[in-house]
Amino acid sequence: MNAIRTVAIVGAGLVGQGWAIVFARAGKQVVIHDARENAEAIIGAQIEKAVADLVEGGLCDDAGAILSRIRFARDLDDAVSGCDYVQESAFERIDVKREVSLAIDAFLPAHAFVGSSTSGFPGSAFYEDCKNRARMMVVHPVNPPHLVPLVEIVPTPWTAPEEAARARQLMEDVGQSAVSLSREIPGFVLNRLQGALLDEAFALYAEGYATAEDIDRTVRDGLGLRWAFMGPFETIDLNAPKGLADYAERLGAMYSGFAGQRKANRDWVPEAVARADAERREVLPAGDLDARRSWRDEMLMRIVKAKR
Amino acid sequence: MNAIRTVAIVGAGLVGQGWAIVFARAGKQVVIHDARENAEAIIGAQIEKAVADLVEGGLCDDAGAILSRIRFARDLDDAVSGCDYVQESAFERIDVKREVSLAIDAFLPAHAFVGSSTSGFPGSAFYEDCKNRARMMVVHPVNPPHLVPLVEIVPTPWTAPEEAARARQLMEDVGQSAVSLSREIPGFVLNRLQGALLDEAFALYAEGYATAEDIDRTVRDGLGLRWAFMGPFETIDLNAPKGLADYAERLGAMYSGFAGQRKANRDWVPEAVARADAERREVLPAGDLDARRSWRDEMLMRIVKAKR
Numbered sequence: 001m002n003a004i005r006t007v008a009i010v011g012a013g014l015v016g017q018g019w020a021i022v023f024a025r026a027g028k029q030v031v032i033h034d035a036r037e038n039a040e041a042i043i044g045a046q047i048e049k050a051v052a053d054l055v056e057g058g059l060c061d062d063a064g065a066i067l068s069r070i071r072f073a074r075d076l077d078d079a080v081s082g083c084d085y086v087q088e089s090a091f092e093r094i095d096v097k098r099e100v101s102l103a104i105d106a107f108l109p110a111h112a113f114v115g116s117s118t119s120g121f122p123g124s125a126f127y128e129d130c131k132n133r134a135r136m137m138v139v140h141p142v143n144p145p146h147l148v149p150l151v152e153i154v155p156t157p158w159t160a161p162e163e164a165a166r167a168r169q170l171m172e173d174v175g176q177s178a179v180s181l182s183r184e185i186p187g188f189v190l191n192r193l194q195g196a197l198l199d200e201a202f203a204l205y206a207e208g209y210a211t212a213e214d215i216d217r218t219v220r221d222g223l224g225l226r227w228a229f230m231g232p233f234e235t236i237d238l239n240a241p242k243g244l245a246d247y248a249e250r251l252g253a254m255y256s257g258f259a260g261q262r263k264a265n266r267d268w269v270p271e272a273v274a275r276a277d278a279e280r281r282e283v284l285p286a287g288d289l290d291a292r293r294s295w296r297d298e299m300l301m302r303i304v305k306a307k308r
Numbered sequence: 309m310n311a312i313r314t315v316a317i318v319g320a321g322l323v324g325q326g327w328a329i330v331f332a333r334a335g336k337q338v339v340i341h342d343a344r345e346n347a348e349a350i351i352g353a354q355i356e357k358a359v360a361d362l363v364e365g366g367l368c369d370d371a372g373a374i375l376s377r378i379r380f381a382r383d384l385d386d387a388v389s390g391c392d393y394v395q396e397s398a399f400e401r402i403d404v405k406r407e408v409s410l411a412i413d414a415f416l417p418a419h420a421f422v423g424s425s426t427s428g429f430p431g432s433a434f435y436e437d438c439k440n441r442a443r444m445m446v447v448h449p450v451n452p453p454h455l456v457p458l459v460e461i462v463p464t465p466w467t468a469p470e471e472a473a474r475a476r477q478l479m480e481d482v483g484q485s486a487v488s489l490s491r492e493i494p495g496f497v498l499n500r501l502q503g504a505l506l507d508e509a510f511a512l513y514a515e516g517y518a519t520a521e522d523i524d525r526t527v528r529d530g531l532g533l534r535w536a537f538m539g540p541f542e543t544i545d546l547n548a549p550k551g552l553a554d555y556a557e558r559l560g561a562m563y564s565g566f567a568g569q570r571k572a573n574r575d576w577v578p579e580a581v582a583r584a585d586a587e588r589r590e591v592l593p594a595g596d597l598d599a600r601r602s603w604r605d606e607m608l609m610r611i612v613k614a615k616r
Contacts, residue, residue, distance in 0.1 A: 142531075182516055196508035217539060219535045229611065231526065
């Protein structure tokens with residue numbers, strides 16, 4: 001097994017840019033290929049800004065060293081043929097994913113492997129015709145990956161287990177926090193957990209139990225404080241004298257009771273979506289969305305720093 | 309409407325102790341009544357320790373001033389008859405809640421009101437026979453309330469709306485973060501949201517998609533970093549160019565798809581509970597649970613501080 005020295009970033013929107021920072025920050029050589037016109041100028045400036053924010057947030061010191069490890073490749077084969085790992089973050093459309101995967105496949109060195117950033121598709125939906133599909137899988141980050149460390153590694157039915165293990169090792173080596181799924185499932189783990197919480201939040205809101213602001217508050221001033229450093233299992237493990245099984249024995253029936261009262265249909269009620277959106281726009285006018293996104297990234301940095 | 313100067317704490321286990329700190333820290337006079345033998349010695353020492361931890365964590369300065377505002381009352385009537393508000397945190401059993409509520413009811417000043425810390429029962433299950441039930445409700449904290457600010461205010465069918473509003477105002481005044489439910493629902497908002505996430509976590513675990521450690525990681529290194537300072541609605545509001553409704557239009561169908569694949573029966577599979585517990589005990593031996601709880605409280609203080 002070769003050491004990973006060079007990583008190719010294929011597709012460098014916000015997700016690909018974050019990946020470039022993750023790998024360069026960890027000392028890897030990064031080659032970015034993005035098919036857009038003027039890619040280098042636009043993407044280079046955005047990466048510089050993001051790295052400057054990291055330095056300002058106290059999360060890294062040497063911006064120059066990070067940036068010096070990133071170069072751009074006009075052609076896909078130039079990026080891929082010399083790399084040890086490809087992180088593909090192309091546009092999220094199934095035909096694009098198929099086409100880009102086949103193009104990567106054509107130039108992939110015999111020792112290299114590939115992870116796709118897709119959140120919406122299983123790898124089996126676009127890797128099938130690749131000759132190197134045993135070395136291809138989903139490596140799904142959270143946006144932005146240079147601030148949120150979680151990465152889901154999802155093998156297809158063709159992915160060799162040792163390649164999935166290599167991806168996990170690489171992620172740990174570059175400072176991300178990797179999760180290994182045993183097989184494909186829509187939404188993987190992260191979006192299924194988020195979806196479960198959102199379903200309940202929308203149901204409570206649709207039925208008028210609380211405002212959207214108060215439901216948000218319940219998470220950000222209650223549940224979320226713990227979940228920032230402990231998962232749901234560790235949380236309940238510490239919340240009963242003898243741990244998780246003790247908690248399930250004491251409170252499992254109560255939680256089952258809630259489930260029984262839930263609606264079978266978990267679609268988000270369109271009226272509730274419209275009303276929640278209107279409530280949000282009163283709190284945060286559309287023109288302030290971007291400023292609030294910057295605030296979010298600053299807060300993320302503070303939380304990440306507080307956890308160290 | 310009178311100002312709230314004096315708060316009676318009825319029942320002072322860990323939750324009641326946290327409440328005593330919340331109110332005393334905010335300048336209220338606090339009178340604790342706890343029926344146990346030796347209550348003052350035991351509880352006093354535990355509160356002193358918790359306040360010292362707050363000072364050490366940089367979350368407050370003057371331990372002496374806080375402690376000087378707390379006194380103990382051997383008899384319930386001594387605690388309640390001179391107070392403006394009662395926070396009841398008696399043992400979580402329905403007959404105990406009924407009995408204690410009636411005892412408080414008998415001595416409650418005409419201007420005072422009552423909140424119960426219960427997480428498991430709606431107020432209507434134990435306030436019915438109280439003559440002052442219009443001034444009684446659930447005021448449900450998260451443990452420990454002096455570290456986690458979230459409080460759920462849940463009226464019974466008899467609670468006067470202005471009394472629920474007063475409770476919300478009091479909670480905001482003492483630095484808690486209050487959520488107002490329009491009416492009773494089992495689990496209130498917080499535990500329903502937690503339950504939804506736990507149900508999905510247990511289902512994924514039971515079906516072998518990931519280890520308990522990796523599911524925990526997905527929350528603590530992914531979803532939870534945002535949820536520590538933004539709720540689920542604000543999170544998706546910032547995750548689509550035009551906000552929440554835009555997000556629902558782009559991704560609502562995907563989330564509905566997950567729900568459709570979920571099992572109708574959301575009971576926690578006993579075999580999965582046993583296996584998750586065994587996995588936790590490998591990571592954290594039973595003898596280390598208490599030390600890990602102290603670590604949790606330290607981490608909570610760091611997160612709370614980072615948010616300021």
